Amino acid sequence: MPKRSPQNTQRSRKKPLATFEVRLVGPNVLPEEIPLHVVSDALSAVQDIASGRDPVEEQHVSPEKAINLLDVCRGSATYRCVARMPQEAVTNLTRFGSVLSSLDDSPEAGDTLVTALGPIEKLSTVARLVGCQVQVAITGQHRTPVFSVREDDYQRVSDRLFVTGETTIVGTVQRAGGATEMKCLLRVPGRRRLLYCGVNSQQLVRRLGQHLYEEIAAMGTAKWIHRTWRIHAFTINDFTQPRLGSVPEAIQELRSAGLSAWDEVGDPEKYIRELR
Structure with missing residues (x-):
């Protein structure tokens, strides 16, 4: 039986379906005209939201939750992405969209926004630099985005938090x-x-x-x-620079403030019970 060459194996692999797409939507927005660092900022911010990364607890997105770029299309600038944990990514993106649109006062909503402050700031900056809205849409859910970030959204959220x-x-x-x-x-x-x-x-x-x-x-x-x-x-x-004294000096100051009076109390515990 003839062996498949690595090249043939590569060709036979099916292209995976995108989990979601990130769109930079605005007049005259073309993918080839957007600086690479701006695209990188947008995609890394969405990856943080999709993975549920807490920037205080985790320095980087873990490899098993990473997002990969699958395709780039015109129609403004559309970046199709595939998640290694697609269900979790969809859940996190959808929850974030719901919280961002409502800004309710529940503790859960507050926790979600606090975790996503960095990504919101990045996406707002991207929206300002490109002159667009940054939209995220789940594959298969028509064309309606689960959330959109405008250039003033970080200010709106930060004023609230x-x-x-x-x-x-x-x-x-x-x-x-x-x-x-x-x-x-x-x-x-x-x-x-x-x-x-x-x-x-x-x-x-x-x-x-x-x-x-x-x-x-x-x-x-x-x-x-x-x-x-x-x-x-x-x-x-x-x-x-704080002035730090010695421990003996601190004890002496406490005694001078009146604590030395306890030396004259025979049974402090009994005395306190009587006061109660």
């Missing part, structure tokens, strides 16, 4: 500077990842650079996600 105010954050300076944008990286206790901070002046960046790997108390403007009170963005306006 974010709370802004002044606060102080204690952390260790890991890096300070930036060629195009003034930034500082802080390692904050209780936070898994470094906090990327904006810095409001070049002079302040230079001061921060003199305290690398030292603990500071940074005062500035924070943007919190109000459902979780997780800091989404922080801009440093000033900082100090």
